[in-house]
Amino acid sequence: MINQSSTDSLESFGVCYDKPLHLQKSGFICHEISAASRKIDNLLNFPCEVHIECPPGLALLLVAAADDITDLQTFPLRHHVKLAAGTRFNLIPLSAPLAWRLFLPKAFAEHMEASRLLSFTEELPSPYTYQPVSVPFYLRQILDCWFTGQTDACRLIKAPHKFYELIYVYEGSLTITLSSGTHSLYAHDLIIYHADDADIHLTAGCSYLTVVFDVCQKNHLYILDHIFHCTSEMQQILWKLLIESPEHSYYTRTLMLCYLQEVLLLLMQFYETRNHKTLLSDNKAAQNDLLSEILVYMNEHLTEQVTMEEICHEFYISRSTLQTLFKTHLNTSPKNYLLNMKLQKSKELIRENQYTISEIAYKLGFSSIHYFSRLFKKYFNITPSAYARKAAKNESPQQSAL
Numbered sequence: 001m002i003n004q005s006s007t008d009s010l011e012s013f014g015v016c017y018d019k020p021l022h023l024q025k026s027g028f029i030c031h032e033i034s035a036a037s038r039k040i041d042n043l044l045n046f047p048c049e050v051h052i053e054c055p056p057g058l059a060l061l062l063v064a065a066a067d068d069i070t071d072l073q074t075f076p077l078r079h080h081v082k083l084a085a086g087t088r089f090n091l092i093p094l095s096a097p098l099a100w101r102l103f104l105p106k107a108f109a110e111h112m113e114a115s116r117l118l119s120f121t122e123e124l125p126s127p128y129t130y131q132p133v134s135v136p137f138y139l140r141q142i143l144d145c146w147f148t149g150q151t152d153a154c155r156l157i158k159a160p161h162k163f164y165e166l167i168y169v170y171e172g173s174l175t176i177t178l179s180s181g182t183h184s185l186y187a188h189d190l191i192i193y194h195a196d197d198a199d200i201h202l203t204a205g206c207s208y209l210t211v212v213f214d215v216c217q218k219n220h221l222y223i224l225d226h227i228f229h230c231t232s233e234m235q236q237i238l239w240k241l242l243i244e245s246p247e248h249s250y251y252t253r254t255l256m257l258c259y260l261q262e263v264l265l266l267l268m269q270f271y272e273t274r275n276h277k278t279l280l281s282d283n284k285a286a287q288n289d290l291l292s293e294i295l296v297y298m299n300e301h302l303t304e305q306v307t308m309e310e311i312c313h314e315f316y317i318s319r320s321t322l323q324t325l326f327k328t329h330l331n332t333s334p335k336n337y338l339l340n341m342k343l344q345k346s347k348e349l350i351r352e353n354q355y356t357i358s359e360i361a362y363k364l365g366f367s368s369i370h371y372f373s374r375l376f377k378k379y380f381n382i383t384p385s386a387y388a389r390k391a392a393k394n395e396s397p398q399q400s401a402l
Helices: 007-012 114-120 232-244 250-280 284-300 308-315 319-330 334-352 357-363 369-380 384-401
Strands: 014-017 028-035 039-045 050-053 059-065 068-076 080-083 088-093 098-105 121-129 137-149 154-158 164-171 174-178 181-185 189-194 198-202 207-217
Touching: 007 014, 007 068, 028 088, 039 059, 039 114, 068 121, 088 098, 114 121, 121 334, 121 369, 137 232, 137 250, 164 174, 174 189, 181 189, 189 250, 207 232, 207 250, 232 250, 284 308, 284 319, 284 334, 308 319, 308 334, 319 334, 334 357, 334 369, 334 384, 357 369, 357 384, 369 384
Parallel strands: none
Antiparallel strands: 014 080, 028 098, 039 088, 039 121, 050 080, 050 098, 059 068, 059 088, 137 207, 154 198, 164 189, 164 207, 174 181, 174 198
């Protein structure tokens, strides 16, 4: 996920500098640290100011807010950085592997072995995984594209096929009947459908654009069978696509793919925004239905390291919509709710006595058994080991009676 902050906003955590530290004059001791993973399980936290210097390469500085370890920001590392005491941080390599230098004051570090750096870490409630910008689908090809001007009213019956069709009405109107129902389109309306019989009634003077294309994607293309009224921006993109269609050079046909991809992404963005506004309205039934689906999804993926970004992508909602939904109906955050579900599941797995405590922690996606044990004790006021002994003791009399 790209959520980089500007260098200016780093001022609340530290400052940037350009000239490398001179070890003999600076009063610091250097530790060489290697980083290869974009998945961060813990943050470093020292009671003194620290300096970070990186060799050539791409990296992000991951920093937690002072009052909330789950409130994370990333900063592009283009300079050396001095961080204030108590700042929780780590580095994310973009050009892996990355060897970076951590400078600690001699007064603090001269008697500390490199292995003791681990004692100055805080585990994250759930791992932070850097996700670069990516598209939700891959537009394989445009099979055909044409513009039709209909003088007289007529009816078209299209046989089903395995591809997608986009119909954009430029002038006039048409009615299209699909398996999802009958849809009426007027000037500058657009619809996309897939693998369906299409019964189209065109009015006299109707002119429209048709694009047949193929998409490779993980999830269902959720903008299907919806009518969208095109903005002037989208109309211009569609006309660019049409203008390029008679050309046969590699670059013009590639531009067609780019234009169509832009249209689809704009439609998805509009659809998500519209859904967000609907959820924030008084449509309680829609909110309850969506929340129920998300809770089922969470329960089915308890043994996986599901992130909030993955949930948002799965249900095509924004992060703010997800937060609002849980806060309104459950008075908690989605992260805390998922954590509680995992801990309740851990009690069930302990009682079943088929896995060790370490295996249960790993199975439920906790970063370490120590972090799992600490959370279990915090939530249930008993350690996992003590709970296992108690469960086994309660089970023994029942087995004897049998």
